[in-house]
Amino acid sequence: MKCHLTTRRVILFCIISLFTATGIKGQASGPAFKVIAFFTARNDQAHISFVHEANKWFPEIAKQYHFTYDTTSNWHNLNEQFLSQYQVVLFLDTRPDDPAQRAAFKKYMENGGAWMGFHFAGFALTPSDFPQNWNWYHDTFIGAGSYVSNTWRPTAAILRVEDRQHPATKGLPETFKSSPNEWYRWSNDLRKNPDIDILLSIDASSFPLGTGPKQQEIWHSGYYPVxxxxxxxxxxxxxxxHNDIDYEHKTNKTLSxxxxxxxxxxxxxxxxxxxGGRK
Incomplete structure (x- = not known):
């Protein structure tokens, strides 16, 4: 009888140990990947509105998909040591101007880092406060070159999926209606760049796109990757x-x-x- 009880204790101890080890392993595995979002959030209220919206939306998505989402408006953090903590970098509105920050970002990307940039992160226009003075970023990396023009007002467009095999477009319909946005036109024709894979473009059913009042702010034809x-x-x-903003009545209220x-x-x-390397 004593031997039998000892055997039962050993079995019970093994089961408890197994569950404990499994729990510790699950806790130690941590998040699937870590994201750091850089932003400036100055000057243009439409971009500021988007940054605030993004910094509320992404943390919710991070919880749902088990990754971490951090933010910083300190672009001095764009250095090798800081970036080594993260698998994905986001530029929510602008881009770095400091040569050391630019060099750190280029090294990060050339050594396997990942990046997503939104809207104004691709903007460059000479002369402006954001001149095209970073050839690697605008011509080689993004590939679009300089900003040329945009639609106005911010308007929803019908977008067409160009590459249905890419993981980013999985489960998307052939066409869908976007949120309102200010759409950009670029100096470079991305279709001529063999390194560029265009995933979505503006469908012809969107034209005329924009409401003006300037005629050049209304697009009637053309090919526009987005x-x-x-x-x-x-x-x-x-x-x-780029969210729609009530500039006319000077309330700066977000309209979209x-x-x-x-x-x-x-x-x-x-x-x-x-x-982030997830399926």
Missing amino acids: VWTNKKYRMMYVNMG FTFANEVQNKLIINSLLWL
Whole structure:
């Protein structure tokens, strides 16, 4: 009888140990990946509104998909030591101007880092406060070159999925209606760049796109990529990221939200999970 009880205790001890070890292993595994979002959130109220919206939306998505989401408006953090803590970098509105920060970001990307940039993160216009003085970033990395023009007012567009095989577009319909946005036109034709994989473009059914009042702010035809990746890097550029704002009545009230669109959100979530190495 004593021997029998001892055997039962040994078995019970083994079972408890197994569950304890499993629990410790699960806790030690931590988040699937870590994201750091850089932002400036100055000057343009539409971009400020988007940044505030993004910094509320992404933490909710991070909880749901088990990754971490941190933010910083201190661009001095764009250095090798700080970036080594993160698997994915987001630029929510602007880009770095300091040569050391630019060099650190380039090294990060060339050594396997991942990046997603929204809307104004791709902007460059000479002369302006954001001149095209970073050839690697605008011509090689993003590939679009300089900003040329945009639609106005911020308007929803019908977007067409160009590459249905990419993980970012999985489960998306052939076409869908976006959130309102200010759409950019670029100096470079991305279709001529073999490194660029265009994932989404503006469908012809969107035209005329924009309401003006200036005629050049209304597009009637043309080909306009809005989401793409560079096959030499783990990156994604998303032209969305400009909320509609009540400038006319000087209330600066947000009239539209980028993340109030289920299909568009699926694209961004898919893209982020792909960048983070998740299926």
